[in-house]
Amino acid sequence: MPVIKDAVCSLCGSLCDDITVTVEDNKITKIENACILGHSKFVGMFEHDRIETPMIRKDGELVPVSYEEAIEAAAKILVNSRRILSYGWCSTSCEAVSGAIELAEETGSVIDSTANVCHGPSALAAQEKGSPSASLGEIKNRADVIVFWGCNPVHAHPRHMSRYSSFSKGFFTEKGRKGRTMVVIDVRKTDTAKLADNYVEIEQGSDLLLITALRSIVNGHEDVVPETVAGVPKAEVLELAETLKNAKFVCIFFGMGVTQSRSKYKNGDAVSSLISDLNQHTKAVMIGMRGHYNVTGFGQVATWETGFPMAIDFARGYPYYNPGETGANDLLVREEPDAAIIAAADPGAHFPQKAVRHLAKIPVIQIDPYANPTTEIADVVIPSAIVGIEAEGTAYRMDAISLRMKKLIDTRFKTDEEIVKDLTAKVRELKRGA
């Protein structure tokens, strides 16, 4: 009975690499160390609705076909379209991402990742002001003040606090939770906020005001701060600024509360400036709480191959990037794409109604292991193997550390990497024919 140790969980950006999996008769029968999200991932292929076979929509219904027929139908859509959106590629390997970028270049598509509805604004902020960061290992060993701003790891990254942050014990942080100050800044008292030493409740959408006030205080200008900022009394803001300044090592972990609220990327931009200001007094870093397990990997691969982390438009024959114009949602809201290829992501569930309405009107090719809301509006559906369980590959953790995911069991499904290679070959063949 093979017991595989140190398997990497391919669900969230924490990419926990200490999962123990027992495999019997090509089935996972026991999972140790995984959280509720990871457990669901590992048992998923036995309990959830897999897409059992490739399918093509005929007369409104999806009907089973072979892989070859589905690849050919998908390639025809790509060859016959003028403005293709390639979206997702974040719950798959870097090797598949690399293939997807090659396909996007071949077809003159726009390729964008799930960061478009997640940490896209953080990438813009990093370009504007930089992103002073550290590995999660350094945080574990050194950080004495941990701030969770607009994120809720108890729900979204359940093992983050015990492995890397608040509760973890490290070389210089041997007291664990007792030796660390945990601050939560949020608009509602989340389950994470309930664990904080200091919970700062701010008015929704006013993050930029609080960051700016903190910067003023850290830079010695507390006199310009009004009596209340973002719904928070000045005394509380002063106390928070002191906590940050007097720390040995601060890490601000930030989430969707910062990227999806009013001011969007300017919030991340301001957090980066605050980190820079704090570094005049102490050591401070920032890390985005990434959602999909390899959304960081997409940004890495895309940046080294095209120069840009997301929203890359190949229509001109070279990579062009302008997220407010070439982002997946902007394209769809403008009703610009005439076809879409979607892999390892689910815009049907996660894009706003106006974008989904346009997706429903155009030919959609879906590559995914599981049926989801996007399947309901897809025209060609190609099932894939689950990376990290049925296929190996590389992924990047939220702190941009790359980890090799293991293959744990055999599968009859093609990998995303194989599908995208087959698709690119078929597109080239059809183009030569034309």
Added chain:
Amino acid sequence: MKIKANLISGRTADQGAHLEAKTHKGYFDACAYCELNSADLERLGVSEGDSLKVTTEFGEVVVFAKANDGNPDNLAFIPMGPWANAVLDPDTHGCGMPGFKGVPAEIEVTEEKPLEMKALMRKYLED
């Protein structure tokens, strides 16, 4: 009865555990609800499990009512997913990111029941 609320969306552990099981009823249960604090639910005259209609300038959706006293007054939370996205702001303000948090909404009691995932998505095909 109707109240005005500030609508946000976000992750929950149950929503995350159904990320790859969205055809299951568990996903519907994990995402097709709107959280308000008990005082707001009382003002609406509803109990947990009753239906609420959430309307914004971008659309309307029917979801179940759920209590969460961690929410300040008039702050409504719907887990990320197709029900939340039926009413959130598609405008990205030139930076790629739609407005998934801070959308003014009106919330009222309704006799209608929330649509299951496939029925909700079918509406997009029929539009």
